[in-house]
Amino acid sequence: MKIMILNGPNLARLDLRDKDIYGNLSYEDLRKFIVDKAIALELEVDIRQSDSESEIVSWIHEAADNKMPMIINPAAFTHYSYAIRDAVSMLKAPAIEVHLSNPLSREEFRHTSVVSGVVQGTIAGFGAESYELALVAMQKLMN
Numbered sequence: 407m408k409i410m411i412l413n414g415p416n417l418a419r420l421d422l423r424d425k426d427i428y429g430n431l432s433y434e435d436l437r438k439f440i441v442d443k444a445i446a447l448e449l450e451v452d453i454r455q456s457d458s459e460s461e462i463v464s465w466i467h468e469a470a471d472n473k474m475p476m477i478i479n480p481a482a483f484t485h486y487s488y489a490i491r492d493a494v495s496m497l498k499a500p501a502i503e504v505h506l507s508n509p510l511s512r513e514e515f516r517h518t519s520v521v522s523g524v525v526q527g528t529i530a531g532f533g534a535e536s537y538e539l540a541l542v543a544m545q546k547l548m549n
């Protein structure tokens with residue numbers, strides 16, 4: 407079973423974002439990192455990114471319809487998208503929330519995740535390795 411990996415708004419422009427927070431990682435580097443780790447773990451991944459809430463919701467519907475497991479970095483939508491929360495709550499397979507940075511050590515508005523309550527768990531603050539840790543956790547949840 408393929409794991410759907412969804413990345414939200416502005417993550418495709420990681421190279422233009424605050425280097426103190428996101429380091430020197432480009433989105434292409436992140437994609438490649440995830441693919442390499444998935445291959446090493448013998449997992450299949452389908453990695454997608456969108457800046458559009460509606461497109462992300464439709465991809466979550468696709469995962470729900472097909473009972474696909476999901477790793478999701480909703481990016482800024484984390485903090486206020488009830489539409490994404492409601493869609494994630496429909497998933498039938500495990501879902502894990504990931505963040506590159508640790509939102510709890512940043513601005514106050516990032517301290518709330520409306521998604522955390524409807525996923526199995528959240529991994530945040532380890533840069534690209536947050537995704538690797540999520541893949542390892544997902545492998546256990548899938549077994």
Ligand code: DQA
Pocket residue numbers: 415416417479480481482483484504505506507508509516
């Ligand atoms: C992020 C954290 C969010 O607060 C922010 O809006 C992002 C990225 C992260 O991966 O650290 O765009 O989800």
